[in-house]
Amino acid sequence: MAFLLQSLTPLGTWSGALKGTLAGAAPYTIFVLGPLGSDGSLVTTITLPDPLLPPGMDALLLVEQFAVSAPSVKSLSTPSAVLLLDNPH
Numbered sequence: 001m002a003f004l005l006q007s008l009t010p011l012g013t014w015s016g017a018l019k020g021t022l023a024g025a026a027p028y029t030i031f032v033l034g035p036l037g038s039d040g041s042l043v044t045t046i047t048l049p050d051p052l053l054p055p056g057m058d059a060l061l062l063v064e065q066f067a068v069s070a071p072s073v074k075s076l077s078t079p080s081a082v083l084l085l086d087n088p089h
Contacts (some may be wrong), residue, residue, distance in 0.1 A: 002042050003067045004031040010063045011084065015076070024063040025080030053086050060084045 015022050018023020022028075034045050053060055062084065066077040 001069055002033040003033055003069070004033055005029075005065045005067055006031070007063045008061075010079075010081070013068070018067055018069065018074050018076050020076035022076065023065045033066075051086070052084060058086045 005022065006029040007026070009025040010023060011025035013022045013025065014020075028034060031046075033042060036042055060083075062082045063079060064082050065079040068075050
């Protein structure tokens with residue numbers, strides 16, 4: 001199963017369960033993306049709300065990291081920072 005972890009605060013915390021360093025600090029938002037294909041690929045569609053950010057918020061910095069948890073493997077991706085910007089219509 002593949003997951004997307006999001007946090008508002010960067011921090012390196014070791015996760016013994018996932019055998020790696022979590023890039024963000026709690027609290028996390030965890031999105032279940034779905035199972036991986038037999039070749040390790042993931043195909044998914046995610047619908048984003050419009051507007052993406054609440055009124056009065058121009059930008060939001062998220063720390064994101066993918067996690068895979070299966071009986072045979074548990075791993076974390078290299079973290080990334082994503083800057084969401086307000087989309088004025």
